Structures are given as C-alpha cells and as structure tokens.
Amino acid sequence: MVWHIARRDLYDNLNSLRFALTTVLLIALMLTNAAVHLHEHPKRTQAYHDNVARATKELNARGSSLYRLASEGPRHLYKKPSLLQFCADGSENFLPKLAEGHNWVDGEMPIWRLTYPQENPNLLNIRPDFTQIDWAFIVGYVLSFIAILFTFDAIAGERERGTLRLMLANAIPRHTVLMGKFFGVFLSILIPFALAVVMNLLVISTSSAVQLGAEEWGRLALLCGIAVLYTSLFIALGLLISARVRESGVSLVILLFTWVCFVVFMPSTLAALRGATNAPVDYNEFWRRRLHIPKENKKAYVERYQLRPPEKNARPGTRAYRELQLWGEYVQTDAVRFERFNDDYLSQQLAQGRRARAMTRLSPAAIVSQLFEAFAGTGFERHQQFLENVRRYARHYRQFVADMDRADPGSLHILGISEGMSERSVPPEAIPKFADTLSLSRDFNAAAMDFLLLLLFLVVLLSGAYLVFVRAEV
Numbered sequence: 001m002v003w004h005i006a007r008r009d010l011y012d013n014l015n016s017l018r019f020a021l022t023t024v025l026l027i028a029l030m031l032t033n034a035a036v037h038l039h040e041h042p043k044r045t046q047a048y049h050d051n052v053a054r055a056t057k058e059l060n061a062r063g064s065s066l067y068r069l070a071s072e073g074p075r076h077l078y079k080k081p082s083l084l085q086f087c088a089d090g091s092e093n094f095l096p097k098l099a100e101g102h103n104w105v106d107g108e109m110p111i112w113r114l115t116y117p118q119e120n121p122n123l124l125n126i127r128p129d130f131t132q133i134d135w136a137f138i139v140g141y142v143l144s145f146i147a148i149l150f151t152f153d154a155i156a157g158e159r160e161r162g163t164l165r166l167m168l169a170n171a172i173p174r175h176t177v178l179m180g181k182f183f184g185v186f187l188s189i190l191i192p193f194a195l196a197v198v199m200n201l202l203v204i205s206t207s208s209a210v211q212l213g214a215e216e217w218g219r220l221a222l223l224c225g226i227a228v229l230y231t232s233l234f235i236a237l238g239l240l241i242s243a244r245v246r247e248s249g250v251s252l253v254i255l256l257f258t259w260v261c262f263v264v265f266m267p268s269t270l271a272a273l274r275g276a277t278n279a280p281v282d283y284n285e286f287w288r289r290r291l292h293i294p295k296e297n298k299k300a301y302v303e304r305y306q307l308r309p310p311e312k313n314a315r316p317g318t319r320a321y322r323e324l325q326l327w328g329e330y331v332q333t334d335a336v337r338f339e340r341f342n343d344d345y346l347s348q349q350l351a352q353g354r355r356a357r358a359m360t361r362l363s364p365a366a367i368v369s370q371l372f373e374a375f376a377g378t379g380f381e382r383h384q385q386f387l388e389n390v391r392r393y394a395r396h397y398r399q400f401v402a403d404m405d406r407a408d409p410g411s412l413h414i415l416g417i418s419e420g421m422s423e424r425s426v427p428p429e430a431i432p433k434f435a436d437t438l439s440l441s442r443d444f445n446a447a448a449m450d451f452l453l454l455l456l457f458l459v460v461l462l463s464g465a466y467l468v469f470v471r472a473e474v
Contacts, residue, residue, distance in 0.1 A: 001172060005180025006187065012149065017441065022146050023192035033133050035455045037086035043200040044081040051098075052076045060428035066408075067418040069426060070401045073112025077100040077393065079386045080436040083216050086204065087223055088372035089132040090379025111416040113335040114394055116346050116387070136372040139227040140365045143193060143379055144234045148255045150185045151238025153248035157467065160248060164427040174188055178239060178469050182462075185235050190228070197224065215440060219375045226375075230368045234259075236461035255422035266363040293338050301330035310419045313414070324412065324420050331416035333459035346387070353380055364457050367450045374447040377438050379445050386436060393434045402434050 013019050050069035055076055063069040077099045085092065100115045167177060201220070204210050212220075237258065242251045310327050314320035357380065360366035373379030405411050405422045415421025 001176050002180045002183065005167075005172075005177060006183035009154070009181060009184025010097045010187050015185070017187060018149055021193070022149075022189070023195065023299055025142065026138070026146075026192050026196035029133055029138050029204065030196040033086055033134075033135070033138070034132065034203040035199045038207050038209055041083075042084075042087065045209075047076055052077070052250040056433060057298075059284050059431055059433070063426040063428050063431055065418075066401065066404055066424060066426060067421045069431065070415055070421065071111050071418075073101045074397065074434060075112075077101070077114075077390050077434045078436070082377035082382065082438075083210060084219060084223075085133040085134075085378055086200075086368070087220070088378050089136070090135050090373040090376065090382060092378050095379070095383045099387070111331050111335045113339045114390065115339075115342050134211075134372075135223060135227070135376075136369050139230060139372070139382060141263060143189070143227065144233050144282075144365070145259060146189055147185070147231050147234035148238050148252075148259055149234055150188055151181075152243055152252040152255050153242065154181045154185060155241055155242040155472075156245055156248040156251045157242075159246060166443070167201050175466060176377060181233075181239060182235060186232060189231055189235075193227070193231075206414040212270055215447055219377070219440065219443075222375050223372060224267075224449070226368060226371050227455070229366065229458060231366055231456065233458045233461060236458060236465055240461055240465035242391070243465055249343050262363050263365040267360050267366040267369070290339070293334065293341060297330060297334040301326060301333070310417055312419050314419065316412075319410070324414055324417060328414035328417050328420055329389060335416070343391075350384065350387075359448065364454060366455075367454050371447050371450050371454070377443070379427055381443065382438070385438060385442065389436050393432065397432050423463065 032206045053351070055074060055078070059069075059074045062072050079097050081092075096117045098117065100117050101112050101116055153160075156165065158167070168174065205212055236473055238251075238255055240247070241254050241258070243253065244252045310320075310324050314324045357366075357370060361370075368378075402415060404424070404426060405415060408422035408424055411422035412420040453463075
C-alpha cells in the first residue's frame, strides 16, 4: 500500500510543471558547475605544480651545504588544490594557499622558521558560502527549496480536495499514508537530482584536466548520501507543516518562512555572533609583538654576553667555542620563540573558528555545508589538515638536518651557525620533500558529529510529522 500511494504521487508529480522546472533547473546548475570547474581547476593545478617545481629546484640547490638547508630551509610549502572543489568551494579564496618560510633574525644569523600568511586575517569565514555554484549551493539552497515546493500541499492539498478523507475511509493506516507521501516526494526529487549529478560527473570525468581516482569516487558517494539525507529532512519538514495546517497556501507561507530561517538567516547570524566574541589579539598588535621578539632575544644573548662575530675553526674549551655555542643558542631560541608565537596566535584563531562552526550547527544548512567541505577536501577542515601536514614535515625536516650534521665527526654540531655545522653536501634525492595529503578516515571522524546531528534532525522531524498526522482532523 505504501508503494501504491508513493507511485500515485510520483505519477502526479511527473506530469506537473514543477517537476519539469526542477529537472531543467538542476541540470542547468550542474552543467554550469562542471563548466566552471573545468575552466578554473587546470589553472589552480598548474599554479600549484609550478610553485612546487620551483620550490623543489631551489631546495635541491641548497643541498650543496648543510648550513644552507638549515638556514634557508624549503621556504614555502604549498597547499594542494582539491579535485572535488566543484562539490564545495569552501571559501578557499579566503584561506591561505601556503605556509611561508623565513630565515631572518634581526638581519643576521638566519635560520628557517614557519609563518602562516592569511588571506582572511581572522580565519573566520566559516559561514556557509553560497556565492559559488557548487554542489553545496545546489543541495543546501536549491534542493531544500524544491523539497518544500513538492511537500507544502502533500497532505493539506489532499485535505482541501477531500481525497484524504476518502483514502482514510478505506481503512488505510495513517502511517502508511505518511510514508507513501514521503517516498512519493522523495522519488520525485531524486530522479531529476540523480540525472543532473550523472550529467555533471560525465562532463567532468571525461575531461583530461580532472582525473578522479577511487578515493574521489568514494567521497562523491558520501556526498550524494549526505544530499539525500538533507533532502529527506526537508521533505519531513514539509509533511509536518502540511499535516498541521488545513490550507496549502498557509502551509507554503510557513514553510518558506522556516526555510529562510534555517537556510539563510541562522547560519550567517550565528556565525557573526560567535565570531564577534572571544576574538584573538588584533592582527596589527600581533605583528607588533612578533617584531619585538628578535629584539628581546638579541638583548638576552648578544648584548648580555657581549658576543663577538663567530670565529672559524673554534676548538672546544676555548672562549671562541663558548661564544659559538651561545650564538647557536641565540639563533635556535629565537627561531623557536618566533615560531611558537605564530603557532599560539594561529591556534587562537582556529579555536575561535571551531567555536563559531559549532554554533552554526543549529542550522541543517550549515551542517551540510561543513559536511560537503570535509569530504570535498576544501574549507576550514581541509586547512587544518594542511597545517598539520606542514608542522609534521617541519619536524621531520629539522630532524633530518640534525641527523646529517650528527653523522659528520668533523662537525662541532652547533646548529644554525655555519662555523658550527658540517660542511658536507647533501644529495638532492635525500632531502625530504613536502607532500600535502588528505586522509579520508580523518575527514570521516571530523564529520561524524555533523552527520549524526543531521540524522537526528531527520528523526525528530519524521517523528513530529507522524505524531501530528495521527492526531490531525480530516
């Protein structure tokens, strides 16, 4: 009986104008999305490969001296663009595309250390960004709106026409009617959406500019499942309101108001409220404090011990050797303090962004936006993974330099000072290279809470629709 009701509603919807408009709209948006991605992605990929090739060439050239490897380092580390950015742009234009390496200490005695440039100085662009025609926009905005248009009269319209009373008079259980309505609308929306997705992926996958592997197809399957779950949520909401009111016009008005609140108003407002509180140090103040670090360290070492320029061929036990050790402590302490200060400031920003994103979880649209970003490999979660990759590589790189210096018995093993380090060259193939990778398991763990919240929304709304319909007067 459930299938009979669902099939009847599906046939009615297939012959309706809204089904035709939905199909045309979704296909047009998905084809536009594919065309834009095929135009933009090769540019992003080429720029990334050019930057990496240039950085690798420069790093290999520094292998002529271990001191150069320690002082100049790999310089900049670049974030790899996502193949699935067409699914969720994730405000990538507002997030840094690299981690910068610097090697100055008050104009002398250089050693490599990391800084984190900021396209958006506060890293707080965590609101759902629907300015791009990506899957997140199509699902978050368009598909939820379509679900409302297909459900506002699902029960209220039957009540107005008198067919609902006739249906229930045939001893059909109300939960059967409700589930039949649900699956009828669900199939009516799934058909055009699936058709649009297939056309989108056909256009993208047949292009030589985008090569989707097994992991990308797995991520796409997860994104499609999230889209289905999110659409089901709004179908349940539509059935709840349609069962509660007696006129389809009133149902439409209430659903439109609810849709605006959940999809448009709440994500931006909640993010703005959270972002305005507990802000980290002002960016200009951060720069002022950071520039003060070398002066403090120089006063603590160079001026305190009256250090002279390092001497070559210093021998243990001599004053020159002790001064060389102090120079090494000075350079390394300054680099550690400088980088720790940057890390602390970045951690404050990331913590503020996490709190803001947590508050926006009151909106299903914000949850879907975050889920799409997580599995598309873009946005805030992706940037956190990039930073973790950068920090892990920096530790590995410094350990490599220390190990190479330790392996030379002729070195004084004072890192950061040319007179105290090994003079051996390093083969280019032995130098560690940075690789920016994504972890699906980490993305899934990070998105688990959002997924459960979305599922909870669906269960609550379906339960509410059932309770309301059971008690509704026909």
